[in-house]
Amino acid sequence: MLPAGTLADRVAIITGGGTGLGKAMALEFARLGARVVLASRKQENLEKAAAEIAGRGGEALVVPTDVRDPGQVDNLVNRTLERFGKIDILVNNAAGNFVCPAEELSVNGWNAVVNIVLNGTFYCTRAVARHWIGQGRGGNILNIIATYAWTGGPGTVHSAAAKAGVLAMTRTLAVEWAPRGIRVNCIAPGPVDGTGAAPQLWPTEEARQAVIQAVPLGRMGTPEEIAHAAAYLVSDYAGFITGEVLTIDGGTWLGRGLFKGSR
Ligand SMILES: CCCCCCC/C=C/C(=O)SCCNC(=O)CCNC(=O)[C@H](O)C(C)(C)COP(=O)(O)OP(=O)(O)OC[C@H]1O[C@@H](n2cnc3c(N)ncnc32)[C@H](O)[C@@H]1OP(=O)(O)O
Numbered sequence: 001m002l003p004a005g006t007l008a009d010r011v012a013i014i015t016g017g018g019t020g021l022g023k024a025m026a027l028e029f030a031r032l033g034a035r036v037v038l039a040s041r042k043q044e045n046l047e048k049a050a051a052e053i054a055g056r057g058g059e060a061l062v063v064p065t066d067v068r069d070p071g072q073v074d075n076l077v078n079r080t081l082e083r084f085g086k087i088d089i090l091v092n093n094a095a096g097n098f099v100c101p102a103e104e105l106s107v108n109g110w111n112a113v114v115n116i117v118l119n120g121t122f123y124c125t126r127a128v129a130r131h132w133i134g135q136g137r138g139g140n141i142l143n144i145i146a147t148y149a150w151t152g153g154p155g156t157v158h159s160a161a162a163k164a165g166v167l168a169m170t171r172t173l174a175v176e177w178a179p180r181g182i183r184v185n186c187i188a189p190g191p192v193d194g195t196g197a198a199p200q201l202w203p204t205e206e207a208r209q210a211v212i213q214a215v216p217l218g219r220m221g222t223p224e225e226i227a228h229a230a231a232y233l234v235s236d237y238a239g240f241i242t243g244e245v246l247t248i249d250g251g252t253w254l255g256r257g258l259f260k261g262s263r
């Protein structure tokens, strides 16, 4: 665990900050001293998370935002600057997902996911980076992807393609904006319990157990495990890391090996 004060005086925007991994990151960043801005569509979830942060002595601003709308994203940036006067960190965590055979996926279904994951990430990234570049200052961007960005993800072609786009965006902008002092990294979580992913991706206990079977470490991850790594990547401890992906998946994407039954 990083020591309290690691993110003192930092201002962090976290999209999808009202639930799941976003909420866990918000709580951890606040514990480390950051002031956090929680942005997603459902105000009720954001308010609940903000109250939990305030209950632990932290400070959170709630800005209802649909990241698919560039106007709402500009409002998010403006509201953050009005309240805190600066932005240090952006976490692009908002996502949508569901399992659907590609041949059955409707155009609206494809667009819903790609617009949240790929376009929303770009709109938020562009809006925040324009501010930083205009001010002649640097900052930190963390994108939450998934390992199927490089393995492919049968059943979730919309999400896999969008996450692959975010990975390419990360590497592109890490280099393009390095001279600006802007770092851009990714975390690729494996299956993590207790978030909005569960009802979408492993809605039954049977499906959940099948997912766990695929994890060499034999369990799902926790939101806190992702949050600790996220705090590290946006902190000064990671000051020389950019364009990188930190995979936190219990070994899942490497597979289970071929020869378990051979001896
Ligand atoms: C090895 C890796 C291990 C695990 C990797 C896991 C990676 C996890 C990635 C995640 O992103 S988990 C996050 C999950 N959380 C959520 O999905 C929460 C947010 N989700 C949503 O808001 C919705 O699910 C949404 C559909 C993504 C967006 O909602 P919106 O209100 O904008 O859309 P709708 O109007 O409801 O639907 C649009 C369109 O999509 C079709 N659709 C929706 N759900 C399904 C479904 N289950 N199957 C097929 N199609 C679906 C819906 O019918 C609409 O299309 P049309 O009917 O109009 O053609």
Ligand SMILES: NC(=O)C1=CN([C@@H]2O[C@H](COP(=O)(O)OP(=O)(O)OC[C@H]3O[C@@H](n4cnc5c(N)ncnc54)[C@H](OP(=O)(O)O)[C@@H]3O)[C@@H](O)[C@H]2O)C=CC1
Pocket (backbone or CB within 6 Å): 015, 016, 017, 018, 019, 020, 021, 022, 039, 040, 041, 042, 043, 045, 065, 066, 067, 068, 092, 093, 094, 095, 096, 116, 120, 144, 145, 146, 147, 188, 189, 190, 191, 192, 193, 195, 196, 197, 198
């Ligand atoms: N849990 C897991 O196993 C894994 C998760 N991930 C990634 O982790 C991240 C967090 O997911 P997780 O916590 O699991 O799931 P959640 O469903 O809990 O989180 C997704 C968040 O995105 C927000 N969101 C969805 N659509 C929009 C939108 N249009 N505009 C703004 N916010 C939006 C939702 O809030 P609201 O509905 O209020 O808009 C919600 O808070 C995602 O990027 C996901 O792809 C990656 C690999 C594995």
